[in-house]
């Protein structure tokens with residue numbers, strides 16, 4: 046059998062309910078080797094539940110869940126993954142080096158402690174007790190633990206929360222290194238910039254379903270919004286009432302506008318303020334695309350989902 050053709054992870058028509066609440070509602074998701082999939086969505090969209098299903102931590106009420114073509118509760122499947130969840134409880138008195146050595150011992154062909162520490166940028170912390178580290182340092186250690194088993198699939202649930210920008214960029218570089226080695230990654234994040242920098246594919250979830258899927262560029266293109274910026278005396282409250290304007294706000298001396306009809310808006314702005322200057326028109330970023338997509342999903346929401 047050609048094992049490379051088997052998806053690394055697969056959810057097919059999966060449903061997960063908590064009482065009357067349907068947290069995951071007929072979800073289809075496929076991850077291939079060497080791919081980084083970013084799961085985005087507002088709080089409560091079902092991202093962590095989807096990951097818990099793939100990790101075998103919760104059982105689906107309906108549908109199929111597979112890791113490397115197997116039940117995620119099989120130990121052989123679990124030995125091929127690395128996990129960094131939102132909250133980690135680790136023995137506080139152990140030193141970082143001891144934690145990495147202990148975690149690596151569960152895997153058949155782990156990286157050395159030195160290699161794991163270097164990849165996660167924690168070499169200088171190896172002799173420090175875990176409990177004495179800062180939040181951002183603990184997050185980096187958790188990343189070292191996730192990668193020390195040389196996983197083929199890495200789950201990163203909000204990995205860079207609490208990290209400063211330098212630590213975040215180092216972690217992004219390490220993730221790219223792992224991807225280049227053939228590792229697959231499922232990433233959830235609220236930092237859209239993170240998905241923009243790393244993701245091959247983005248799935249936007251809302252209310253337990255995928256509402257949009259594609260590359261960052263495809264998602265941007267699907268939402269026709271453009272961003273218009275200028276220096277003007279016009280009042281954002283008045284401008285936001287114009288039909289061409291989706292959103293208006295002032296930042297310093299600049300007016301920021303989102304629009305799906307940039308040409309008409311620019312014409313109207315120039316008519317309304319002859320002194321207007323430094324006019325710029327750009328495609329929307331992932332942040333705007335994401336807000337717009339989830340707003341559309343909310344507008345067509347099924348009121349039965351949260352019938353609890």
Ligand SMILES: Nc1ncnc2c1ncn2[C@@H]1O[C@H](COP(=O)(O)OP(=O)(O)OP(=O)(O)O)[C@@H](O)[C@H]1O
Nearest residue numbers: 063066067068086087088089090091092093094095
């Ligand atoms: N163990 C549980 N018991 C009851 N309800 C739960 C449980 N876990 C999750 N839920 C509910 O399921 C829904 C989806 O939650 P989930 O944590 O998967 O969302 P999320 O997209 O990961 O959100 P966030 O971005 O806030 O982490 C939410 O309404 C949540 O309250």
